[in-house]
Amino acid sequence: MAQRGGPAVLPDNPFQDPATLQPRPGPESAVLDAYNPFESGAPPPPYQAPSAAPPPLPVAGGPPPQPPRKASPTEPRNYGSYGTQVPGRGGGRGAAVGWAGPEAGAPGPALPSQASAAAATAELLKRQEELNRKAEELDRRERELQNAALGGAATRLNNWPPLPSFCPVKPCFYQDIPVEIPADFQKTVSTMYYLWMASTIALFLNFLSSLAWFCVEPSSGSGFGLSILWALLYTPCSFVCWYRPMYKAFRSDSSFNFFVFFFVFFAQNVMYVLQAIGIPNWGFSGWILSLIALRKNTAVAVMMMMVSLFFTAVAVLGIIMLKKIHSLYRRTGASFQKAQEEFAAGVFSNQAVRTAAANAAAGAATNAFRAP
Structure with a gap:
């Protein structure tokens, strides 16, 4: 026994040290304790490495455990903070424990909320x-x-009609649908412009088919002459009488121009139907005249049937557009009274009309003073 305050006294038998006599837990310690090297020349029992602890069970609902990735020789060791160190790379007791999942700083898969946010931003x-x-x-x-x-x-x-600079006839109108027409009505106005162009092409084809029919049937000279008249008359008149009023009506929301357009374009649709019917000697290569020409010449009849199809398509599209523009007109709040007011304001604002009215009033006043 060591005296209080003095140096420690070692025991006489070192094999009686309590630290060496303390049993070790596990089956390996029991085998080593039973082995006595002084009794026999048997070799010592082989060394058995301690069994590794079983891997932790995966948590329900969490990501599956991933095996640790082996570090390459050239990869630098992670000496970061305590929470970002990967076990097995620092090689010391200070390595962080309880690490699971992908490495710190590695981008994970995009969450559904992030994908929806990106789509909403786009x-x-x-x-x-x-x-x-x-x-x-x-x-x-x-x-x-x-x-x-x-x-x-x-x-x-x-800028319309688009004529070359060397032509002696200059353009008569300014037309720019993307600039002058509101965005809600640009498609409607463009469709009406294409309808006018289609009717012009149909009249030109009608002139060619009437010429072919006149070559086959010389007695149809009146129809051929009327086809020339319709092509020369309807092309400019239809543009001035119903297309321009429709264009100005949508450009300035004019009720008066809407009424002019409805009146003239209704008559134009009636003419489209008559063109498709094709009454003989009226100058239109419609269905009736096409069936008559089928008895005389098949090639001419086929040409006239193509013109009849063109006239029919123009007539159907004209009726559809008339109903569509009328529905748009009713939604704009225009009325016949508003059209009358616009007409009166337009007439009295015209310088020529005011000059004529002033001259008429002056003449009437002079005659009244001269009367006995």
Whole structure:
């Protein structure tokens, strides 16, 4: 026994040290304790490595455990903070424990909420670009209208019909659908413009088919002459009488121009139907005249049937567009009273009309004073 305050006294038999006599847990310690090297020359029992602890069970609902990745010789060791160290790489007791899942800093799979947020952001950007484009278009139209109101219309040259510069006849109208027509009605106005062009092409084809029929049947000279008249008369008159009023009605929301368009275009649709019917000697290569020509010449009859199909398509499209524009007109809040007011304002604002009225009033006053 060691005395209080003095140096420790070692025991006489080192094999009686309690630290060496303390049993070790496990089956390996029992085998080593039973082995006595002084009794026999048997070799010592082989060394058995301690069994590794079983892997932890995966948590329900969590990601499956991943095996640890072997570090390459050239990869630097992770000496970061306590929570970011990977076990087995630092090689010391200070390595973080309880690590599971992918390495720190590695990007994980995108969550559904992130994907939906990215899609919503892309949709917002697309809408923003569309709104910016519409705003630029509105600004351009506003500048155009301001220039026209301030007298800039004098510098705005007419561009329709598109004629070459060397032609002695100059354009008579200014037409720019993307600039002058509101965005909601641009498609309708463009469709009506294409309808006018289709009717013009149909009249030209009608002239060719009437010429072919006149070559086969010399007695149809009156129909051939009328086909020339219709082509020369309807082409400019239809543009001036119903297309331009429709264009100005949508451009300035004019009730008077709407009424002019409805009246003239209704009569034009009646003519489209008559053209498709094809009454003989009326100058139209419609269905009736095509069936008559089928007895004389098959090639001429086929040509006239193609023209009849063209006339029928134009008539159907004309009726559809008339109903569509009428429905648009009713939604704009226009009325016959408003059309009368616009007509009266337009008549009295005309300088020629005012001059004629002033001259008439002056003449009446002079005759009244001269009367006895």
